[in-house]
Amino acid sequence: MVHVYNSHPFASQQIVPTEQEPGLVCCGGDALFAVSAGGCKIEAYQLREEGCPLICRFATMGAVRSVVHSRVGGSEVGPQDVDDFIMFPRHQEMLGEQAKACGVSVSLEWTGLESETRKDMGVTYVLYRRFAPDFFQGCSVEDTCLHSLQLYPMFTSQQEGGKEEPTEPACVFCFFSLPNIGYMYSLKNAVELISAYQYPEKALQAVLTAHFLHVITKTTLQCFSVRCSAVAARVEDPYIDTTMKACPPYAMEVCALRIQLFIGLKALCQNRNHIVLLTAADVESKEETERPVRRSLSRKASFVKPKEPSEKSHGWNLYVVNTMPTLTLYGEMVEYSKKYALSDPFSLSCVHLLSEAHLLLRASLLDPDLDPTERSLIQQAFRESCAQLGDCFSRLDKRDCHLALPYYKMSGLSVTEVIERNKPATDSALEYGKGFIFFLKHSLYEESMEELSEVSASKYSLFFFFPLHAKRQPSLRPDTPGTAGGLQRSLRNPHPDQGGPGKKMVNLSKMAVWLSVVLGYSYHIILLSSSSQMLQVYGFIEEPKLLLQGRGKDVVPTALAWYLRDTQDGLLVAATVALHENNKVKLDEADLFFQELCKDGREPKGCPQLLVDFWESLLVASSQDTVIQELLFRLTSVYIDRITHQDHLGMKSLKTAEDLINSCSHYGVLYPWLSILTPVQFNITQDHQEDLQKLQSLLCGPTLDVSSILPLLEQLSDADDAGLSVHVLCATKLGHHESSIEQLLDRCPQAIIPFANHELQNDKMPLWWQKLFPELCKRTRAAEGENTVLLSALKETLVVVAMELNPLEFLDLLPDDGTAHFFLPHLLECSQRNLMI
16 A cells, blocks of 8 residues: 555444344345344344434344345355365466356255346356465464455446446455455456455455445454546546547556544444444453464354354444545545645646545446435536546646646636636746647647637747747747737638648648748748647648659658658658558659669668558558558568578667557567577567568468568578577468478477467367377487486476367377386376276
8 A cells, every 4th residue: 555645534423223233234225134143133223314213123034144225125144163274375366257267166045935036136247366375474364254255336427327237347446355455346348357455454344435445453444435426437538538638547646545443343244425334442451452363274263153142342432424525535545645746847747636636536427326416516617527537647747747638628717717727836947847839739720629819829929839949049939919819810710711630731731831921930830739640640641742752663762751761750651551541652652752762872782661651550441451461471472581681780660560560450469489499589680570460470460471572481581589589480371381380399399389279270280199199209209218308398388188089089198118108198188088988
């Protein structure tokens, strides 16, 4: 737990007038159920009324071991004592469908009553997690005793439709706790660990709500933040993390909001904004309390029987603690964050605490039962919270500064109001944060942006347009309001007979030429500083002559194209791809265009890097099959040539292999066994490592026809691991798995098992025992068992063979050279498995 804030989520408290000492307590339906310590009588109290008046008392037919409230009624009885032991060999976690393999069988038993709705009930495996004590670290069995298992469904305001309550929750969370740490999982869609709570001392019980996690120890009531609202917000709106909306990530570290002293805590339960605490004085002697108790590894250790009433038991109380209203606690957290902001405006603790307050408001807004009047007040506070988070991110210069834009959008503030909130203490342009510049950059080109006053435009627009040169050239500072205001209007309001973002770019070009004459400033810099990349691409599509002139073999780059080559090569490539996809330039013309740009001799002989960047980007964007096949052949040829000659040093590509794998379906994810043949620390330069990974990725992809590039492979030798990996990939893609197995066993036996696990599946599975097993036996025998790599591969192969064959088939495979004792354990395993089947 990194963050600890001394907030006050707890308000007033009152004592419940119970007659006998409670042994168990349970909440639900605005009622509190207290089970007497003897376990045979239950009292029900009203929680929402002052003084918690008694509703009723009733006796049970036997001792109550546990009680859980349900919307449809019912109780749950704890497990019986079992005199057996279970050993935990290691920690293990299985999520989702994988949990079915845990070995624990669960089935439903029906009572035969007519009220049973069997079609609405079933068993779904969602999570299996096993903990084991680390005795070498001083841990005991007690440290792995689970408690407070809770399945928490969350219904949201968007599910409000008719009068009937929604049957399917928007989110479902699973929480359980160990004495020193708690875990919260999200079960909606994919099962995922959301938060882990490290307690400062041993916890006795914990309760999860939509707003908080409440935990009790022997002496304290603790309150932690939760991420339920962050998960639910993303379930309601999968596109929430955009330039228009944002939400704090659910992976953000949780924090402790309050640790409050309560002596003798025994039990905890919660209902709405009420927390019920059972306290009792501990009358045991100090020696008895501190005496170490050696617990067994039995299942009995996970269940504690209700304590029988004793004459020594006295001083018990049952408290109801009311939690603080959301708006009150939100205001306190905002005031608390200002202390961090005063000491350090760039404090991450300030951002973290404001994010916690933001999620607190989100949790209330997601509540479908929230009062309309209170909802309007919380929505107002929510907009204020968005503005405060926007202020924080606008000051940051780190990777999260872009979040200023969506938070300001959600706040409802106008651009003028945001500018005033970010007004620096002095007139220095350097005091504006990157987040504010990012917000201004996007807002100035929106059609819906309000008209700035001449003074505001004069003061801020040119600062945005010339961020790198304004301080060094005072003449660029706006002395008159007309210059900046006119430039702003020219960006947003094209000529009446011209429309669309492309025309804006053309008009901006003319305006930039005018400014270059008036101010003596480079129109290229003015043009590129004043436009978003997409706006510029639209302009190039509308007017291709801004980049190139001529057609066919007479294509000539313009001065702007030469400028972009040196300053923004990514924009140049993106614009050329857009021209090709809009039929403004042909593939051969684009090739001549880039070759002309790169003929100044700065690169070694061969294909220019900028042209390769264009091919890679076009492969991502193009949907024409003929163009795709042509690009695949060209790129494969370039990659093989560079790997072979290794003379293309120092030229960085725009897209890495990882970028292409993530953005282009023609580049496949690298097979696992390739990382053994050519690891990241492979003994070649970084540039050629990228080329090798790109070539391997194309061969792993679904589109490249390997037979079409076989002539190109002749120039690539398989003498080194790089060439070997390519040759094995091609042979495997062509179905020559036997030759691939032999090559790997000869050159890199460490990769044979990962290769087999990945490639020898389905119809290729027989190759495990038809090809791989005999080859390993022969080579291991030749090495006289001294080759540990071959021996290990043989053992792993035997495991697979024993799983797939029956005992007679397995026996036929065994060699008759007197080494049968080596194979006997696997034969026994095969036989036992066959008997079980």
